[in-house]
Amino acid sequence: MGLAIAVVLLAVFQAGQVIGYHKARFAGSFGNNFERNFLGSRSGGIKMNFNGGIPSGHGAAGEIISVNLPQIIVSGPDKLEKTVLLGTSTLIRRFQGDIKGSDLRTGEFVVVLGNPNDAGQIEAKLIRIMPAPLDEFTKQIPR
Secondary structure, three states: OHHHHHHHHHHHHHHHHHHHHHHHHHHHHHHHOHHHHHHOOOOOOOOOOOOOOOOOOOEEEEEEEEEEOOEEEEEOOOOOEEEEEOOOOOEEEEOOEEOOHHHOOOOOEEEEEEEEOOOOOEEEEEEEEEOOOOOOOOOOOOO
């Protein structure tokens, strides 16, 4: 019984190490490629400040601020912009129907699920278009 408990604890510890490694690798790639992803190829460095948090690499939620297929830029509530890559197998849903990437528009609110790549971008598997969020106090769309 004790051996079984030790094996389970070691498996949980190993899973935590693997998840932490992938999250840190994405954050490093995101920071290293920030300028190229968002500003184009310019000289000079930009220091990244994540305000105590590491960005999640497996998705994004927020407003589409740029559509340049096969990529879109999504700005989340934390004002952190993420590059999302659309592939041939990316599923894009509006309500109950599927749409094409060319139907995506700036100003739409989306939730993206996908996998990070080594360039700090998210390779989208699913994009769900959502209604614009309401501000809790004014009941208006925040901009």
